[in-house]
Amino acid sequence: MNAAVAPASQRPAARGSFLLVLAEGLIGAVLVFIGALGVGWLAPGSALNRWPSLVFWRIEIPGVMTAVVALTAGVWVMFSAWLRLGRYLQPWGQSMRALWIALVVWSLPLMVSIPIFSRDVYAYIGQGRLMRGGFDPYVDSISVLPNWLQLGTDVMWADSQTAYGPLFYWMAAGTVALTGLNIEASILGFRLLSWVGIALVMFYLPRLAKLHGVNGVKANWITVANPLFLLSFLASAHNDALMIGLAVGATYYAAKRRGVLAIVFLVASVGIKPITLITLPFLALLWAGPNASWPKRIRYWAYAGVLTIALCWLMGLPGGLGFGWISATLSAGSGYYVIYAPLGFACYVLFTLCSAFGLGSEWVLSAVGLLGRVAGLAIAVYLVFKGSYSRLVQRLLLAFAAITVLAPVVHPWYLLWLLPFFAATGIRDDWQSLWVYATVGFFIALGCIDQMFVWDFNNGWKGTLQLISLAVTIISVALLLCSRATRRQLAPLMPRRVMKWLTKVSAKEGTTTRAGDPPPSGTTAPPEARS
Numbered sequence: 001m002n003a004a005v006a007p008a009s010q011r012p013a014a015r016g017s018f019l020l021v022l023a024e025g026l027i028g029a030v031l032v033f034i035g036a037l038g039v040g041w042l043a044p045g046s047a048l049n050r051w052p053s054l055v056f057w058r059i060e061i062p063g064v065m066t067a068v069v070a071l072t073a074g075v076w077v078m079f080s081a082w083l084r085l086g087r088y089l090q091p092w093g094q095s096m097r098a099l100w101i102a103l104v105v106w107s108l109p110l111m112v113s114i115p116i117f118s119r120d121v122y123a124y125i126g127q128g129r130l131m132r133g134g135f136d137p138y139v140d141s142i143s144v145l146p147n148w149l150q151l152g153t154d155v156m157w158a159d160s161q162t163a164y165g166p167l168f169y170w171m172a173a174g175t176v177a178l179t180g181l182n183i184e185a186s187i188l189g190f191r192l193l194s195w196v197g198i199a200l201v202m203f204y205l206p207r208l209a210k211l212h213g214v215n216g217v218k219a220n221w222i223t224v225a226n227p228l229f230l231l232s233f234l235a236s237a238h239n240d241a242l243m244i245g246l247a248v249g250a251t252y253y254a255a256k257r258r259g260v261l262a263i264v265f266l267v268a269s270v271g272i273k274p275i276t277l278i279t280l281p282f283l284a285l286l287w288a289g290p291n292a293s294w295p296k297r298i299r300y301w302a303y304a305g306v307l308t309i310a311l312c313w314l315m316g317l318p319g320g321l322g323f324g325w326i327s328a329t330l331s332a333g334s335g336y337y338v339i340y341a342p343l344g345f346a347c348y349v350l351f352t353l354c355s356a357f358g359l360g361s362e363w364v365l366s367a368v369g370l371l372g373r374v375a376g377l378a379i380a381v382y383l384v385f386k387g388s389y390s391r392l393v394q395r396l397l398l399a400f401a402a403i404t405v406l407a408p409v410v411h412p413w414y415l416l417w418l419l420p421f422f423a424a425t426g427i428r429d430d431w432q433s434l435w436v437y438a439t440v441g442f443f444i445a446l447g448c449i450d451q452m453f454v455w456d457f458n459n460g461w462k463g464t465l466q467l468i469s470l471a472v473t474i475i476s477v478a479l480l481l482c483s484r485a486t487r488r489q490l491a492p493l494m495p496r497r498v499m500k501w502l503t504k505v506s507a508k509e510g511t512t513t514r515a516g517d518p519p520p521s522g523t524t525a526p527p528e529a530r531s
Contacts, residue, residue, distance in 0.1 A: 018098060021088050025081035025106040028227075031074025032116070032235065033109040038067020039452035039465075040114030043122055043152025046183050048114070061461055064454065065468060071116065072448040072469045076476035078106065078227040079441060080486070085225055087489055092215040096206065099220055103198075103230075110234040111191050117412075117447035121237040122152035123162065125186045128172030131319070137162070137169050138324025151183070156336075166321040167271025168239055190237045198224060198233060200245025201420055208252045208424040212393065219423035222433075223416075228440045231447065232413035240413050243272035248420050250276075250283060251393060259287030263304055267311040274325050275417070278403050280304055281384045282396035290389040337365060337408035340446070343372045344408045365408060372406035379406075397421040412443035434493040445473045 038057035042048055056063035085102055115121050126142040129151075135144060142148050143158040171193060179185035202224055206216020223229060233241035246269035254262035262283050269276040284304035288297050316322040337344035347368050354361035380399035387395045401418050404410065419436075427433055449469045454462045480486050 017088055021081060021085045022102060022105050024084060025078055025102060026109070028074045028077030028079075028081055029106050029109040029230075031070045031077060032231070033074075033113040035067045035069075035071025035074055036114040036116045036235070038064050039071060039454065040116045041119035041122070041152060041453050042114050043150065043183050045147070045150030045152070048184065059455065059458070061458065064458065064461070064465065068448070068452065068465050068468050069472055071452075072445075072472040073476060075227055075231065075444040075448060076473065076480070078230070079444065079476075080480055080483075081106070082221075082226050083437075083480075083486060083489060086221055087485060089217055089221055092218040094217055096202070096217055096220065099217060099225060100202070103202075103225060106225075106230060107195075107234055110230060111188065113235055115187060115237060116235050117231060117451045118236040118238065119152055119154055121187055121190050122183075123154065123157050124172050124190055124237075124239065125176060125183065126151045126153045126157070127162065127164070127169060128174075128176030128186070131169050131173035132176055136319070136321065136324070137164075138321065138327070161327075163274060163325065164239070165271035165274055165325050166315050166318070167268060168242075168273070169321065170318065171272075187237055190239070191234055193239065194233045194237055194241040197239075197241030197243070197245035198229075201241070201248055204245070204249040204252045205420050205424055208248060208255065208393070208420075211252075211255050212425050214424060214426045219420075222423045222427060222436060223420045226436075226440050228412060228443050229416055229419070231444060232416060236413070238413050239272055240417065243269050243276060244417050244420060246272065247276045247279060247417075248424075251279065251286075251396065251421070251424075254283040254286035255393065257287055257289060259284070259300070259304065260307065262287060263307045264311065267308055267315065270308075270312065270325075271315050275403070276400075277308075278380060278400055279396050280308060282392055282399065285384075285389070286392050292389075337368075338410060341405070341408060341410035343368050343406060344410065347408050369408050372408065373403075376403040376406040393421060394425050397425065412447065415439065415443070430493055431495075434490070437490070437493075441477070445470075448473070 037054060042058070048054060057067050058064065081102075085099075089098065123142065126145060126148060127137050129145055130137050130140060130142065133145065138161060141157065141159045141161070142151070142153050145151070148158070149155075172190075175186055175189035175193070179189050202220055205219050205223060209216045209219040232238055246265050250262045250265035250269060252262075253259075253265060266276065266280060266283060281301060281304075284300045285292070285297060287304065288300035292300070312323065316324075337347040339345055339348050347364055350364045350368070351361050353359075354364065379402035383395040383399045383402075397418060400421065404414050404417060422436075427436060449466050452462075452465060452469070454465065
């Protein structure tokens with residue numbers, strides 16, 4: 001349920017506190033921009049490499065160290081601004097205007113920064129050039145392009161297929177056609193596509209949340225305003241924002257029983273990244289309605305399936321791309337693992353044991369990957385048939401989560417595929433919210449430590465640079481927890497023992513509150529109802 005909006009007379013410092021919110025987030029984003037100058041991913045063919053002013057930031061060790069400090073401090077200042085914005089927006093009955101303003105202001109430096117945390121955007125540029133050259137991206141790899149290394153693409157994609165849909169390949173081709181050989185202009189083009197995805201989430205998520213009795217402002221704050229979302233989809237320029245924005249729209253239209261429009265949105269999402277096809281059977285059930293008999297459910301599965309196949313066939317006609325995305329999707333991410341994914345860690349343990357006992361380990365990755373896919377698919381199939389209509393979106397979410405998490409590769413932005421659906425169906429003000437904060441914090445810190453660019457001749461310093469980033473993270477978290485406003489915001493989410501300790505600490509410091517602080521415990525609005 002939504003709390004009533006406090007009258008302006010009861011919020012005398014509202015304007016000032018909102019300016020402080022905007023300023024803090026903007027300072028964080030500017031620091032990220034500065035840090036990216038030194039340790040962001042810059043293509044070898046970029047004209048920026050010839051700028052004398054970047055020599056200090058990218059080559060001289062004092063400059064690189066400064067960049068690492070700026071980048072790491074910047075993401076944590078953005079994290080603090082996100083929490084402050086949440087305090088400002090409470091009670092959650094306010095309009096979306098403040099959220100939109102904050103999002104635009106914080107995004108400006110990220111739109112023009114050197115990419116950080118990932119260089120996938122350079123692969124997008126290469127794939128756009130493949131399309132422009134008349135190649136088939138499901139058959140030909142980036143290595144067929146002349147001087148492809150100058151584009152900044154990771155060498156792992158040199159002879160690999162990528163699991164993108166036909167619609168995105170045409171978007172990539174259009175972006176490259178408009179920007180020509182200017183790499184920075186192409187990056188800006190892909191960021192603008194990401195902005196379209198962000199706008200779709202901002203528009204449809206509150207509507208989907210309302211159907212579940214969840215406040216839309218809070219859902220958007222949790223999802224779109226958090227620093228991991230902005231850094232992954234704007235600073236890194238990932239196309240996932242467009243994919244998930246279309247998927248959220250598809251789910252909303254299916255829940256409103258506008259099935260044809262829902263399938264159109266879903267096919268467009270699959271045209272960006274095919275992973276969202278997993279939601280199709282759930283959307284068909286939403287379309288069928290709450291009291292549908294089994295014959296009616298089967299009939300609507302048939303309607304949705306036939307319409308999806310027809311639209312995917314039409315989508316694959318231009319350029320003769322067909323259904324090549326199916327094989328590309330099945331083979332994507334099968335050559336490596338990441339240790340922080342559950343099955344990635346299992347691969348690491350098995351590789352270590354095989355090495356310790358002198359056993360062959362060539363089977364590990366393929367076996368664990370296959371096991372994960374089978375388990376994820378089994379969970380998804382079970383959820384299709386088991387559960388109430390009122391929890392269909394939650395069942396969709398759990399199936400999507402199973403397919404996503406039960407893989408050897410789970411990148412941080414993959415978790416952002418799931419976050420809008422979690423937010424729409426209700427994230428409680430307890431350990432669930434705390435888990436979101438901890439996850440966002442972990443992955444923005446990991447991005448700074450693990451995904452910094454360092455020239456080969458400075459590689460001996462990389463361990464030191466990572467330790468510097470870790471130290472800045474520890475100091476930033478300590479400063480956040482020393483803030484009375486932050487402690488008051490987090491205290492109700494903590495286990496009782498921790499909450500008692502925080503209450504004692506706050507009591508010693510006094511109980512006077514400042515503008516922008518959350519109300520005392522017990523005066524906040526009750527958590528939203530869950531479907």
